Amino acid sequence: AQRVTQPEKLLSVFKGAPVELKCNYSYSGSPELFWYVQYSRQRLQLLLRHISRESIKGFTADLNKGETSFHLKKPFAQEEDSAMYYCALRARQGGSQGNLIFGKGTKLSVKP
Amino acid sequence: DAGVTQSPTHLIKTRGQQVTLRCSPISGHKSVSWYQQVLGQGPQFIFQYYEKEERGRGNFPDRFSARQFPNYSSELNVNALLLGDSALYLCASSLDAGLGNQPQHFGDGTRLSIL
Numbered sequence: 273a274q275r276v277t278q279p280e281k282l283l284s285v286f287k288g289a290p291v292e293l294k295c296n297y298s299y300s301g302s303p304e305l306f307w308y309v310q311y312s313r314q315r316l317q318l319l320l321r322h323i324s325r326e327s328i329k330g331f332t333a334d335l336n337k338g339e340t341s342f343h344l345k346k347p348f349a350q351e352e353d354s355a356m357y358y359c360a361l362r363a364r365q366g367g368s369q370g371n372l373i374f375g376k377g378t379k380l381s382v383k384p
Numbered sequence: 385d386a387g388v389t390q391s392p393t394h395l396i397k398t399r400g401q402q403v404t405l406r407c408s409p410i411s412g413h414k415s416v417s418w419y420q421q422v423l424g425q426g427p428q429f430i431f432q433y434y435e436k437e438e439r440g441r442g443n444f445p446d447r448f449s450a451r452q453f454p455n456y457s458s459e460l461n462v463n464a465l466l467l468g469d470s471a472l473y474l475c476a477s478s479l480d481a482g483l484g485n486q487p488q489h490f491g492d493g494t495r496l497s498i499l
Contacts (some may be wrong), residue, residue, distance in 0.1 A: 276426075304485065315387075316427070316474065316490040323485060358426050367441045370481050371417050372488060374426030 274299050274368075276361050278375035285349050286383050293344040293378050295333075295359030304362035305342040306372065307333055311355045319344075319357070329353070349382045356380075386410075388477050388491035396497045397465050405460045405494045409477030415439070416458040417488060418450060419474040427474055433458055434481040462496075470498045 275298040285291055297303055307319040320328045322335040322342060333344045342359060356379050360372040389408045397403050409416050415434040419427035432440035433452035452458045456477075462469055472495050476488035 306487070308490075315492045318487050318489070321487060360426075363429075367443070368429045369440055371429045371432055371440055371442075372419075372427070372476075373429070374419075376424070376426050 274361060274363050274365065274373050276359050276373055276375040278357075278359055278378050280378045281376070282379045282381065284381045284383065287351055288348050291344075291346045291349045291353070291380065291382075293357050293359075293380065295342045295344065295375060297340050297342065297359075297361050299340070299361060299364075301364060303335070303337075303342075304364075305333075305335060306360040306362070307331070307342075307344050308358045308360060308374075309355050310358070316358070349380075351382045351384055354380055354382045388475055388489055390473075390475050390491040390494050392494060393492065394495045394497075396499060398499050399465055399467060401465050402461065402463045403465060403496060405462075405473050405475075405496070406457065407460070407475030407477075407491060408457045409475075410489055413477035413479055413489075414456055415478040415481050416452055416456065417476045417478070418458070418460045419476065420444075421472040421474055421493070423471070431460070432481070439481050465498050467498050469496065471496060 277296045306321045309319045358377045359375045417432040418430040421427040429442040431450040447463045472493040474493045475491045479486040
């Protein structure tokens with residue numbers, strides 16, 4: 273089965289603290305994983321994807337195939353990071369092939 | 385670049401009615417995918433069209449249908465609306481059908497409320 277799990281509905285941290293948003297996936301094969309972010313009153317936008325291996329707005333995410341995880345990390349959180357974060361897996365099988373399977377999302381709240 | 389545009393932004397319907405949602409992809413994008421996002425959940429895939437042909441279908445009833453036009457814009461139709469169809473409907477466009485590693489870009493969505 274192809275599935276994405278984000279175990280935390282809400283994550284609250286103070287400004288300057290490290291952040292880790294958890295994402296676990298279920299997939300047989302080589303996964304293609306994404307993090308999307310939705311700021312208040314804005315559209316869902318791509319934050320980063322594992323094949324690019326880039327850092328966007330200070331965020332990084334490493335694919336760990338052994339633990340089937342793709343956690344999103346930032347060493348020092350900023351108030352403007354407060355948003356809804358979704359982890360997504362590209363489906364490679366079935367009717368959803370080529371499209372995204374999303375987790376339920378984690379709301380990150382960064383307090384001053 | 386205007387990005388993906390969707391219309392209308394909000395819509396209120398009653399049970400049993402029919403609704404049509406519209407999407408214009410980013411210029412040059414030939415693939416359009418539709419997602420349903422119920423409150424508190426992540427988006428769930430409904431349909432994908434690429435080059436005017438259906439390329440993918442999620443686990444939704446036959447009341448849901450879609451099509452893509454020669455200019456690559458798309459419509460999502462939902463018949464016999466149920467209360468459970470209340471959701472944000474998102475459209476995403478991409479350069480390819482999804483197997484060439486091109487990301488999907490989302491519109492603002494249409495908020496559909498069923499009374």
